[in-house]
Amino acid sequence: MSNAAPFSTRRPTDWATPAMQSRVRRRYRAERRFRLLGLAAVTLSGAFLLFLLGSMLLRGAGGFLETRVAMPIDFARASLDVDPRRLQGRAADLALAGAGLEGAVDDAAVAAFGPDLGGRILSDGAWLRVREAIKDDPSVLSRRVVMSLPVASPIDVAAKGPGSVEAEAVVASLRSGDLLSTGLNREFLLSADSTDPTRAGIWGALKGSILTMLVTLLLAFPIGLLAALYLEEYAPKNRWTDLIEVSINNLAAVPSIIFGLLGLALFLGTFGLPRSAPLVGGLTLALLTMPVIVIASRNAIKAVPPSIRDAALGVGASPIQVVFHHVLPLALPGILTGTIIGMARALGETAPLLMIGMRAFIAAPPDGITDPATVLPVQVFLWSDEVGRGFVEKTSAAIVVLLVFLLAMNALAIHLRNRFETRW
C-alpha cells in the first residue's frame, strides 16, 4: 500500500508571480485591518469607561463636600440652661436638645444674617454640629465663638455651581464677606437617608448592601459550588441531568425582576419574612446569583485536567478525596472568578429589590439582616427621583461609592484568586 503521490507531475509553485504577491499583500492588509479594528474596539470601550468614571467623579465629587458659613454664636447671651455635669456621656445630647440649643442656633443665625436670610441660611442639621462642638469643648458655652456651619441645600447648590437667582445672590454676598468655606461632608459617609440633601448619607445603603451581599454570598456560593460539584463529579449523564443543565442555563438568563416577584411571593408571602430586610434581599439575589456560580464552577471543574483525577484515583484516593484534595483547589480560581461576576451582578441589581420593598425611605442604618434597609443601587434610583436639586450630586456620589465598593470586592476576589493560584 503506497500513499505517496507522485510529485513530478506538478510544476513547482512560483511565489513571485504578481497574483501571488498581491495575495500575500492582501493577507497582510486583512491582518492589519483586523488588528486595528480590535484596537479600536478596546479604545472605544476604554473611552466609555473613562467617560463614565470621569463624569461620575466630576459630578459626584460635590456630594462628598459641603459648603459652610462662618457664623458667630454668643453662648453667653443665649442663656442655655445646661448643667455642665450632664455634658458627659450619653445624656449630653438630650440635655442640650432640652436646653433649646436648636432655637439658640437659629436665633444666632437671625442675629448674624438678619431675620430674612437668617431663617433659611443654615442646614437643618447645623445645630447638631454645634452640639458636637459643645460636647468636645463645654467651655465654649461661656464664650462667643465663630463656627463654620453647613448651609441649607439651595445655598449649597448655588455655592458649588449654578443655583437659583436668589441663592446665587446670597452666595455672592457671603463670598464678598469671605464667610463661605468648603469642607468634607463626613455625614454623607456616616449617616443614612434623609429628606434634606445636606443631611442625606450613603452609609445606610452601603451597610444594607454589605449585609445583603453577605447573605447572598453565604447562600449562593456553597449551594452553587455543591451543585456544580455534584453535577460534574457524581451525577450520571442522562436525560435528567441534561434537563437540569438546561434549566440552570435558562435560570441564569431569566430577567431579574422575575426573581423579585418570586422573592416577594415566596419569602414575604409564604414564609412571612420581614419586608425590606437584607435577609430577604440576600435570599432573592442568591437565587439570581446561584446559576451564574454553578455555570462558572462547572466550567472551572471541567477544565481540571483528567490526568490529575487519574493520578489521584491511581494512588487510591476516594472520589471525595479527589474532589477536595485536587479538583477543587485547581478549580478554585475559576470558581472565584465566576462568583465575583455573580456577586457583582447581584450588587448592581435594583429591580428584584424594589419588588421586595427595599425601596422604602429608611432614615437609620440597619443593625442586622432583619432590619429594614436599602441598598446602593436602589438608593441611587431613589435619589435620582428626588426633586431637590441637592440630590443630583448625591446621586452621583452614591454611584461613586457603589463603584468603589464594586472595585473593592473585585480586588479582594482577585487577591484571593492569586493567593490560591500561587499556592500550587
Next chain:
Amino acid sequence: MSNHPPKITATHVNVWYGAKKAIDDVSIDIDQDSVTALIGPSGCGKSTFLRTLNRMNDTVANARVQGDIRLDGEDIYSPDMDVVQLRARVGMVFQKPNPFPKSIYENVAYGPRIHGLASSRSELEGIVQTSLKRAGLWEEVKDRLSDSGTALSGGQQQRLCIARAIAVDPEVILMDEPCSALDPIATAKIEELIHALKGRYAIAIVTHNMQQAARVSQRTAFFHLGQLVEYGATTEIFTNPREERTRDYITGRYG
C-alpha cells in the same frame, strides 16, 4: 516461568464501551516476579485491558466489564471489593507524567497520608525518602523536596509518579505507555528502574515501542482489535512469534 501462582489471573474478559466491544475474550496471567508487556497497534484495547486490572475503567461512563479478574485469587469485580483499596494495591503510572501541582514531597506523601500508612511525621518522611530512592530520583531532588513537582523535567516527573505509586507499597504496578512522552535518556532511566523494581512488584506495561517491550519484559502479550493474539515469553515473541499477525506487527508489516 514461575513457581508461584500468578499474581493476577484474567479469564474471558470482555469490555464494552457502550455498544462497542473493546476487549474480546482475553485471558492472561500476570506473574508476580516478571514484567509483562502489552503491545499492539493503537486502539487494540491494550490500555483498556490494563485499566480493567485496577478498575480505572469504573470512571469511564458506559464502560462495562465482563469476565473474571482475580488478584491473588480475589475477584476484583466482586461487590465486596473495595475499589479504593484495590487501587492502593494495584498502582498505576500513566502515559503523560501527571504529578500533582504540589511539592515533590507532597506528591509522594499523598498516598501514604490518605491511606494512613504513616503514624508519625518522621515515618512519613522515611516513606517518602525510600520511595524516591527506589524510584531513582532521591539524589536529584533531595535538596529541593519542597519545590513543585511540575517544575521537574519530563523524565523526572515520570519517576516522581512512579515514586508516588510505590509510596503506597502496591503489589502490582500498571504502566500505561510510561515513556511515550520522554526522551531516550529519560526512557532508559525508566527502563532501568523497571528492571530494579521487577520481582518486588508485579509489573504490567503497555508500550508502543517494541524495542522497549523487548528490553524490559519477560512476557509479552500482543493485542489486536480487542483480542489477545499471542501471549508468551518475550524472547519467543520477538524472535519467533507463532502467529502471523504478531509477526507482521512486530516486523513492521502491519497494514
Next chain:
Amino acid sequence: MNEHTVKAFDADIGELRGLISQMGGLAEEQIGKAMLALQRGDRALATQVRAEDKAIDAIEAEVERLAVRIIALRAPLANDLREVVAALKIASVLERIGDYAKNIAKRVPLIDDTGDRIEPISVLPAMGRMASEMVHDALDAFAARDSDAAVRVCESDTALDDFYDSIFRTLVTFMVENPRTISQVAHLLFVAKNLERIGDHAGNVAEMVYFAATGTQIADRLPAKS
C-alpha cells in the same frame, strides 16, 4: 509474505538477499572452475580462480556492512532479524567455501607436474559436482525460504561424507601401490577433504536457512546426526 510498511526496509532486505545469491553463485562457479582446472591441469584457469576469490571477499564485506546497517537503522525483529543474522553467517560460510575453491585451484600446478595420469583423479569431479550441488540447493532454499529443502541439503551431506570416505580409501590404496605419486596424491587427498568441507559448509548454510525460516534449530529436527 506481506510487505513492510516502510518500503526501504523491504529494499534493504531484498538487497541483502541479492548479495547472498550473487555470492553463492560465485562460490558455486569457483568450485566448478577449480575442479575443471584440476581435471584438465589448466593452470591459467587455476590462476583465474585464485584471482576471483577476491570478488567473493568483497561481497562478504558488503553483506556485513549492509547487515549492520539494517540492524542499526531498521531494528529488525522476528523473521527479519533471523534472516539478517542468517545472511551474515551465510556470507562468512560462503567466503570459506570460496577459500576452499581457491585452495583446490592452488594445488592444480602441484598435481599436474608429472606426465602420468593419476587414475583416481577422474572420480573427484563427481564429488566436486555433488558438493557444488549442495551449495546450489542450500542457496535455492535460502532464496525460497524453504525449510524442507534445507533439511534435504543437510541430509545429502551424509552421502558426500560417504563419497569422501570411499575416495580416501581409494587414494590411500593408490599411494601404497604407487609410492612415487605420494606427494601428488596427498594433494588430491586435500582436494577431496576440501570438497568434503564445502559440503559441511553447505550444510551449515542450510541450517541457517532453516533457522531463518522457522525460528528453530535444525538439530531439533534431525536427531542423531553423526
